[in-house]
Amino acid sequence: MTLAMSIETNQLQQLKPLSVPNRLLLGPGPCNAHPTVLQAMSTTPLGHLDPAFLQIMDEIQSLLRYAWQTDNPHTIAVSGTGSAAMEATIANSVEPGDVMLIGVAGYFGNRLVDMAGRYGADVRTISKPWGQNFSIEELRAAMAEHRPKILGLVHAETSTGCRQPIDGVGELCREYDCLLLLDTVTSLGGVPIHLDKWGVDLAYSCSQKGLGCAPGASPFTMSPRAMAKLLARKTKVPNWYLDMLLLGKYWGAERMYHHTAPINLYYGLREALRLVSEEGIDNSWARHQANVEYLWSSLESIGLKMHVEKQYRLPTLTTVCIPDGVDGKAVAKQLLTEHNIEVGGGLGELAGKVWRVGLMGYNSRKESVDRLIAALTQVI
Numbered sequence: 001m002t003l004a005m006s007i008e009t010n011q012l013q014q015l016k017p018l019s020v021p022n023r024l025l026l027g028p029g030p031c032n033a034h035p036t037v038l039q040a041m042s043t044t045p046l047g048h049l050d051p052a053f054l055q056i057m058d059e060i061q062s063l064l065r066y067a068w069q070t071d072n073p074h075t076i077a078v079s080g081t082g083s084a085a086m087e088a089t090i091a092n093s094v095e096p097g098d099v100m101l102i103g104v105a106g107y108f109g110n111r112l113v114d115m116a117g118r119y120g121a122d123v124r125t126i127s128k129p130w131g132q133n134f135s136i137e138e139l140r141a142a143m144a145e146h147r148p149k150i151l152g153l154v155h156a157e158t159s160t161g162c163r164q165p166i167d168g169v170g171e172l173c174r175e176y177d178c179l180l181l182l183d184t185v186t187s188l189g190g191v192p193i194h195l196d197k198w199g200v201d202l203a204y205s206c207s208q209k210g211l212g213c214a215p216g217a218s219p220f221t222m223s224p225r226a227m228a229k230l231l232a233r234k235t236k237v238p239n240w241y242l243d244m245l246l247l248g249k250y251w252g253a254e255r256m257y258h259h260t261a262p263i264n265l266y267y268g269l270r271e272a273l274r275l276v277s278e279e280g281i282d283n284s285w286a287r288h289q290a291n292v293e294y295l296w297s298s299l300e301s302i303g304l305k306m307h308v309e310k311q312y313r314l315p316t317l318t319t320v321c322i323p324d325g326v327d328g329k330a331v332a333k334q335l336l337t338e339h340n341i342e343v344g345g346g347l348g349e350l351a352g353k354v355w356r357v358g359l360m361g362y363n364s365r366k367e368s369v370d371r372l373i374a375a376l377t378q379v380i
């Protein structure tokens with residue numbers, strides 16, 4: 001007997017093969033992935049427990065430690081975007097009722113607040129206007145007042161283009177027996193980071209910015225101090241997918257199935273990290289700095305001003321003040337539609353006030369700046 005079920009066709013579409021516009025991505029991320037990375041990603045998938053794939057996972061771990069300047073054994077890629085790795089740091093370190101102090105000087109500080117609250121943290125905040133950062137004295141005063149178990153800071157606040165100096169913060173956290181959690185989504189690969197020398201206990205990042213890969217495989221690391229807190233938990237990590245004790249069995253010696261890794265993204269991340277190591281992480285930082293200084297002087301030469309004080313500006317992301325009388329959204333739209341260049345708009349307190357220009361990973365090149373300036377000169 002055959003079951004004759006009719007096929008609904010109201011959602012059926014007859015499409016041509018995928019074709020996407022050729023954009024230069026100079027916004028807050030993603031950036032254009034390196035051609036070598038794209039090539040690696042188009043290789044046929046291996047099985048997620050194939051020894052050849054496990055070897056790639058090992059290489060990712062080691063190269064990530066190099067890029068972050070850490071020896072943390074538990075350094076992996078989370079299958080998901082930066083927000084997944086961000087949530088993983090919170091899910092694994094926060095136990096209900098733990099006091100977590102968070103520095104909020106932009107959009108992503110607020111996201112940390114939201115996430116920590118959802119995992120039951122007793123969240124305390126210190127705030128600064130968007131575009132500024134916290135001095136060590138301000139952090140010290142807040143630590144003395146709140147005595148947190150975890151201090152969360154954003155190293156590179158993508159919504160403002162401001163860098164948070166970390167010197168001395170690790171020592172401060174140790175004085176208070178507190179873990180230091182750091183968002184390095186817009187800094188890894190492009191801004192100097194020394195996780196171990198700084199005493200950072202938990203950090204996360206993304207693949208699509210300073211590393212020059214596509215989004216979806218996100219660096220995560222935790223120090224032995226953070227691991228000790230995880231092992232001493234009274235309650236299970238309340239997120240199965242991001243539980244580092246389970247993930248550690250896949251990334252570590254046991255090689256136990258946890259989930260089907262996004263194989264091709266891991267190929268891409270491995271290649272992106274290999275390219276960074278070939279260049280040398282210090283050379284990658286220097287390249288980002290040199291190109292962003294060229295961007296700043298080029299923007300100034302056409303009469304534009306930056307939002308952040310020079311010494312704290314990020315090499316990866318610049319907030320450019322929209323001049324009075326200029327429609328920022330219209331300019332960004334024209335750059336995209338007429339020049340195939342993407343720049344970002346302002347978020348939150350900076351909405352309508354700045355454009356966000358990213359020079360990250362593969363896109364941190366002089367040619368990117370020249371193309372943008374030529375287009376801006378026509379559009380503004």
Ligand code: PLP
Pocket residue numbers: 028029081082083084086108154156157158159183185186206215
């Ligand atoms: N943290 C910061 C500072 C970011 O800039 C971003 C994204 O741009 C995230 C976290 C979240 O990363 P994703 O968008 O890859 O989930």
